[in-house]
Amino acid sequence: MMIAQFWALAADSFNVKTGPRLFPAIMLAAQLGAIAGTEFTEYVSVPLGTHKLLLGGATALCLTALFTGPMHGGVPAESRLVQHDAPHHKRGLFGGFDVVAGSRYLTLIALMVVLINWISSTGDFVFNSFVKQHFEAVVAASTVPLNKRDLITAYVGNFFFWIIVIQLFIQALLVGRLFRWFGVATTLLIAPLISLIGYSMLGFAPVLSMIRLVRTMEQSTEYSITNTCRQALFLPVDRTECYEGKTTIETFFWRFGDLLQAGMVWLGTNQLGWGIAGFAFFNVGLAAFWFAVALLVGKEYRRLATVNLTNEAPRLTRPIPDAAWMHGQPFEHHLPHDVFEDSDPGDVMTLSARLADGSPLPEWLKFDHHHGRFHAPGVQVEFDELMIEVTATDHDGMSASGAFVLRRIVVSD
16 A cells, blocks of 8 residues: 555656656666665664564654655656646545546556456466476485475575566666657556467476566566556546555455455366466466456556647747857857757657758767757868758657758968
């Protein structure tokens, strides 16, 4: 519930353009905090003792409450959630369940969350069964005494180490780019595709190396891509749906997936006689259903997002000043910081430059698009003047352009 409320506050703070850019970084910080917490516990648990460590954790948790107000109030105006007239939610007997049931979008998210945890928990069961059977065979075949529990502990520890490494790599280098390239709705489809392909392969090749590969990719993307997408899905909803609906989904419906998995495992093992391949193919069916639900969630996300954002092209506020270059001297020319503007809340403009005829800039002239700066070394080049076009492109691909003249000044001896 705490985690659900944290992400509800984040979704209530940022608009649908700013959130997808910042949520991958926030999720990365959460993962780094988890690693730091485990390492801190390892080193101080003995000198401090368990009870003092728990007291320190409780104190740190209470201190985080001091950050909520300043964080929410410190969001820049252009990144804030655009508040619209929200529909009135009638308070029912079942609170958050009524909120979820009253929204097709939230109902689809709840169904998707159930499927995600159901598939993941079933995958854990298959993986653990494989590992147990494998090391039972290893111990039985060994000519020297071996401790099965120790072997399993070492194997699983190595397994989770690589999951953490891969998920940090994905979170740090890929999630933000996936959001920028494909958007939240399309990125949401990556995880079910991985599960669909992985469990299909496992059904035909039920060996330990295959289930390890499948679970590694599945859990790595679940803790990075899927989790970040799940939080971003609540950016276009109103406050009641964000806080009450999200909390209900992330608590009850998430754990309901565990309950369904437990029932299915009992049924499969005791009544249907399923082996590893049987559970793998069952997960294939669930993953296909997940993919279909994710398509519907993405469609609803796009529809709701249009209510919370505008899509105006950038505009040139004034002519770009011409520039002069003293022949043979180093050159530097800065664009005015306000020469382009975009009225869309949370939008980001990317600058690019080329010659007015469409050809690229000459090799000796460089453009720093981050700072809007042209620069060149003190080289000897022959030209009288260049017409240079600068283009500002927003996140949706809309653009505006302006041009200026670069003249060469030759000082005679």
